Amino acid sequence: MSYIPVIGLEIHAELLTNSKIFCSCSAEFGGEQNTRCCPGCSSMPGTLPVLNQTAVKYAIKAGLAMNCDINKFSVFDRKNYFYPDLPKAYQISQLYFPICVNGNIPINIDGKEKNIRLNRIHIEEDAGKLMHDDFNGVSLIDFNRGGIPLIEIVTEPDINSSEEAKAFVEQVSLLLQYTGVCSCKMEQGALRCDVNISLMKSTDTEFGTRVEIKNLNSLKSIVRAIEYEIKRQARLLDNGDRVVQETRRFNDNHGDTKSMRSKEDAHDYRYFPDPDIPQVNLSDEDLEAIRAELPELPNKRLERYINEYDLSKTDAQIIVNQKTVSDFYDETLKEYNNPKSVSNFVIVELLRRVNLGEISMDNLPFSAKDFATLIEMADTDKVSKNDAKKILRLMIETGKSSLDIAKENGFLIVSDMSKVDEIITMVLSENAEAVEQYKNGETKVFGFLMGQCTKKLKGVCTPKVIKETLEAKLK
């Protein structure tokens, strides 16, 4: 039987605030275990939360970038559950009045656009991080992560394949990076995804029973978990069995999912408004001020690149798809305003070095200004195109400036025309016989003369200049 996969995602994103959501501890990633926490964020009973306003602002920015309606009135609730990563036995979250509702994010698959609707975005606190030590049979906990502000982005079940899920998460990640509210480093757990998935037949009028796969922290595992689950559920349905509504865990090593527990419903959490936290009330002016802070978003940048810079859609997309690349491209243009040439050099040469793992966009060993100088030298024939590539490699290896490298290695073409003239005249007088042959119509000796001149004029001018001067002299 063939089935249509129905998928909804819940994406947790850690917000890049300086301090945590309800206390003043640092929210920075990492640190020695339990050095960035206080009784509040290590979840001791009896502590009082104070809401970090920047976290609210960041959640709103994310919501605006994802076309959500922002609720001017929102409330924090207690989600009660007992688990050692949260000793106070409830997580502060939002259920009834979340900060953002509705919204949508367009994704693009093979040139086909599809809109994925969002149900909501709410704010909550992260829990501590448990580490299970199987050898000693103990579990350890690090509260540095406890109390880091999170947003949870919940989609409608509009996704129908692992490919769409991947494109969607990539798009979310891009929007969060452009708005500057999340690092989106999945390897650091800054972006984590729960997948809800069920199957239906094309003739069905209702969705099937869904399974939730918790805490996927790479694009690859999202795709693999979905693929596995589609097969598993299809096999059950083909055999006339039922899919059980439950929470499953994906095992990266085995590439399969295993049941964790039966799925809780909202009422299992006994949600109620947190009496310690004042309700959030926002004015139109507050929202306008936040909207005004939003930077240029990826779709606007894409338009600018295509319409103003005349880049092809493919090239523009490649640059926009990584915020660091796009920022660097824009910075380079400020120094050398040649959008097409810079885009070529970025896509072909710079990204090649990045993809080879020689450099990282987060930490380039040269400035946009120096990079601009390099491209300009190549465009104006101060260095050959081929030497420009070598210079880039040397910039990475030595950390020296492009101009210094060009000078030190004799890549710089000085275009000293009096010298060009002098040397070509000399070559011609030394090869009088060849010149004679040329004048008698044996034009193929031109190549020989050109070769002689090029040998002597290395670094003085470009082959183009040699050719033109030589032709003029032979006339």
Ligand code: ADP
């Ligand atoms: P809960 O309150 O149990 O978490 P929600 O209604 O909030 O359930 O939905 C959680 C996620 O599951 C959402 O992303 C939603 O789109 C998705 N979802 C809901 N029903 C289905 C279904 N039948 N198949 C797949 N995904 C679903």
Ligand code: ZN
């Ligand atoms: Zn704290």
Ligand code: MG
């Ligand atoms: Mg839910």
